[in-house]
Amino acid sequence: MSDYIIEMLNITKDFPGIRANDNITLQLRRGEIHALLGENGAGKSTLMSILFGLYQAEEGEIRKDGKPVQVRDPNDANALGIGMVHQHFKLVHNFTVLENIVLGVETTQHGMLRMEEARQKVMALSQQYGLLIKPDALIEDITVGMQQRVEILKMLYRDNEILIFDEPTAVLTPQEIDELMRIMRSLAAEGKSILFITHKLAEIMAVADRCTVLRKGKYIGTVDVKSSSPQELAEMMVGRKVDFKIDKEPAQPGESALRVRGLSVEGSHGDKKAVNNVSFDVHKGEIVCIAGIDGNGQSELVYAITGLLPSTGEIKLNDAAIDHQPIRKRNTAGLAHIPEDRHKHGLVLDYDLQQNLSLKRYKTEEMQRRGLIRFDKVRAYAEELIDRFDIRSGQGPVTSARSMSGGNQQKAIIAREIDINPEVLIAVQPTRGLDVGAMLYIHEQLVRVRDEGKAILLISLELDEVFQLADRILVIYEGEIVAELDPKQTTPQELGLYMSGSKRQEVHA
């Protein structure tokens, strides 16, 4: 029997204008946790999609146990024992946990469901691997962490031996991440082979046995994690030396640029307010970070300030009330917004890059004359931003936004928002799903904007980011600000207590 349970040899895959995978080889040993590391657009997802049968490689070969196999679609992959937990879970929200697990492979007798047998098997697996679930709860009622465990059980229920995890920690809290690491280790101990796609070096160091690094579609190398270091991995990934810390002078806050008083937003179900009587200031030249577990009113707070949701209370930008202004007025008054969901709010994916870069500028004197767009100016402006912010794309200004990698899409949004030269910049999870290189870059940009005397309101779920950037931390819990902390005088543990609602202080703006 071959040493390797799965081998992907010399895989090449082309997309229009770009070679996503260029002669890549990945060999997965039985029972190991193998990390796949790379920046955004390095070709990790493409490679995994080929293994899972979602794409067909132009060249190269996939082998299982040393024998060449064809993976034409996910059914083939499943038959070969390959399972995948996607970054965005594929669950039916109004089905129960158990129903989701058996969906597609139901045990039946005379066309009737035999859920009892399924339940026994699921519960046995749940016990064996320590995957705590509530089998009869609806998916929409359980936490993201438990949803992920359901996804893992789906693979185990199908007797998959090769488990692919695509960016599994992106949506988890610190405690849930620890739990996932423990689960992955126990899966490997039981003989499952795991492919772990990530760009978080700490997680690789914590859990992986070996690590394959991709860069710009090319294979860079495979290393033993034990004999490697985060620095080495980062260098392989980015292609140059990387500093993890960014240089940041202490903040020199000026007067208040954004003033929020008694802000409330109705909840979507009508019973409870999503944002409840929130007051705070963001001063010129400081980064205020709103920390909290996802779903505690952060999004609604931002939507209220930017005008996407109606609210009550007072919002002032440089002493001018903007709470009853339409969105465009708020934008032109100096509010910039890096949105949480770049596909929903940040970009018109069917527009090209230059149209997206001018999305907030097309009405300016420079870009139009009597209502006619000046395409030469739009293009020149796009080229300037592409150059200055290093936005990479297949066809420059006329690249369709849809075809760009996530990191470059985010760079485009950040370029657009920073170049408005705003008074207040609201950045919501600006580095979500991005790799070290892009993350560092975005952090630097935010600090630079701060040092130019702008006010920045940062909403982040990642504690690393909070401590890296914040000059002041506000903790939001169930729509209320429950603590104001100085990042220099607090610890992640203490912050965690406030975030989970186990502790609170009186906060006065």
Place this chain on the structure above:
Amino acid sequence: MSNLRKSLSSMSASLVAILAGLVAGFVILLFSNPANAGKGLLTILIGGWNNGMKGVGQVLYYATPIIMTGLAVGFAFKTGMFNIGATGQLMVGGFVSIYVGVTWTFLPGAFHWIVALLMGMLAGMAWGMIVGVFKALLNVHEVITSIMLNYIALYGINYLVKNSNLFDSLRNQTVNVAATAVIPKAGLDKIFYITKGRLNDVSSVNAGILIAIALAILMYILLNKTTFGFELKACGYNRHASRYAGISENRAIITSMAIAGGLSGIAGALMYLAPASGLHIHMEEVLAAQGFTGIAVALLGMSNPIGIIFSGLFIAHITVGGFYLQSLKYMKEIIEVIIGLIIYFSAFSLLVRDLIAKAGKRRAKKGNQPSKQEAVS
């Protein structure tokens, strides 16, 4: 470059759909009367040319209203709205222009038809705007409101006509409009005719086709060259991002539906501002077919105003061809079936486009020219 390529590839998809539709149509011809099938297909393909320049004129004449309704559907579609109400907007526009054409005889001759046309346009705009207002302010889906408004237009007009001096009870239709309100020929009658004995048999084509083409070009400019069009399309593609960027989605929906309605209204005016021998609104319980054909025209033209000129001309061309099919003992409805099939195939246009792209790639590979440079340029 990429724009050109994009439009070429979408055009090829439409062409493939047309080809597939014609092949299927040929099969139908074979089944219903095998002996004449070849001739029949030829008749369809020749279209207007079956009857010389008059036939060509007829093609332009039939193309006029469906280009307009095609624009009405396509324009709304660019803003993310499915305007199934073109037929109602067309009838309202037609009715108002007839009213003006019959009663406002105090207007100086040269202006009469223009005013009638503009009033028809305004009426259509108002009718379309209702749909936009319901969608924007009350979140009522545009398909529901426009279907309802189609019937309100139909029966409302029947009622109004029957209870007014616009009613020709003998023919059960509207009375003739004043001669000054008829759309002028603009010299087209000097081109599109055939000679029958000593008389010229003149086609019905009039200045309407020129107006339709001009408006299509205007819509193209509006959509692709102006900030207004930029906003409308942004709303159509992603309304969340548009709102985020400060574009008023409600305004975009209402104005785009008003413009779409105005285009349909002009279609109605161009149809019914006709001489005594031309079209009148009949007091029947049937919605004007041109409104629905507009959906087909827009689909085949990929909602691109310039594409819509060509798809409108094409559909008119084979429709006229269909008339001449009757001389070969075919029923003229066969042409409707073929048009239906073409639309059916163009609904698969995305699939077709993918297939073409793949075929192109394979060819490139065979030619052993990995066209990476080309793709980047």
